[in-house]
Amino acid sequence: MASQIKVPATYMRGGTSKGVFFRLDELPKAAQVAGEARDKLLMRIIGSPDPYGKQIDGMGGATSSTSKTVIVSKSDRADHDVDYLFGQVSIDKPFVDWSGNCGNLSAAIGPFAIHAGLIPESRIPENGILEVRVWQVNISKTIVVHVPIVNGMVQETGDFELDGVTFPAAEIQVDFMDPADGESSMFPTGNLVDDLIVPDVGTLNVTMINAGIPTIFVDAAAIGYQGTELQEDINNDIKALAMFEKIRAHGALKMGLIQDLEEAKTRQHTPKVAFVAKPKTYQSSSGKTVLDSDVDVLVRALSMGKLHHAMMGTAAVSIAAAACVPGTLVNLAAGGGEKESVTFGHPSGTLKVGAKASATEESGWKVEKAVMSRSARVLMEGWVRVPDETIETC
Incomplete structure (x- = not known):
């Protein structure tokens, strides 16, 4: 019988969503590049496709808000700290949609990058706000995540309340820079209505x-x-x-x-x-x-x-x-x-x-930037396990 492999992962809430976060360089080699192997791995981790619509045999929560995956890596782009790739995993169908971003999980990218060691320690203040500049790969846009730091660590708990999230947490401001599609008009037909x-x-x-x-x-x-x-x-x-x-x-x-x-x-x-x-x-x-x-x-x-x-x-x-x-x-x-x-x-x-x-x-x-407040928290970290045949069949 096939054994299972362990993949380093972090389970995080960001805003009103949850997802499984990975460092790109910690994924199996075949999944470090876009393609069938990556999609198969992420679907199996989340528990899709599931004709029952429950994702019982995976990390997904059977809603669009909880059937999400994130891949983060150090960025080679000037003035950016990390690259962020988002994959929306279909619950009942065999595909991962890479066509857009998740704004809620964007708030978790800064904290994850710090936890994952992707931000140099010299950048992290003892107390204050650390601006993590994120290149959003799916839509080729910049996001600035303002992460609160206390005693040199990410401050996750606090009294900021976000409707749709039961418990309060620390407030994280997220700036979406020049959020309109860079290749065309903000209104693609040229009309407001x-x-x-x-x-x-x-x-x-x-x-x-x-x-x-x-x-x-x-x-x-x-x-x-x-x-x-x-x-x-x-x-x-x-x-x-x-x-x-x-x-x-x-x-x-x-x-x-x-x-x-x-x-x-x-x-x-x-x-x-x-x-x-x-x-x-x-x-x-x-x-x-x-x-x-x-x-x-x-x-x-x-x-x-x-x-x-x-x-x-x-x-x-x-x-x-x-x-x-x-x-x-x-x-x-x-x-x-x-x-x-x-x-x-x-x-x-x-x-x-x-x-x-x-x-x-x-x-x-043109919109220069859009701003909102969210919160984020690490829920679990360690490894997720998937049958090794998930990768071998690719």
């Missing part, structure tokens, strides 16, 4: 934006929602999920992210679909009352085919960018006009994000 024709759904007004992560924003009322929905209102409705996937696929085609609709099946991580509404009072998933006066706008977003329990960090960047551009659906739902920050309501509570947008002749709009 487009008509999107979706068969069996209708013609929808949408804002399609490439900032943080490609996202399609829809008005909640146009698809029969209030913007106060929780996970069970969407994820138990097969027809609703099919509708959102149609919107996502046709939006991806219009954004130029895919060449044909069939391609959307293997590109589940991007784009995201979100629906927005003006503020209303609602009960969050924890039972806490969110007052209409607490938020500027309501946003619900889907990730990997299901409504997210809180908000993806990269989608929060998209929300910030879209809210700060007058005339987008997000901006209009938030009251319109010029903005530099917005507090939005999501299923678990609220989140404040900041961004400053400016009009440019070259690309229409």
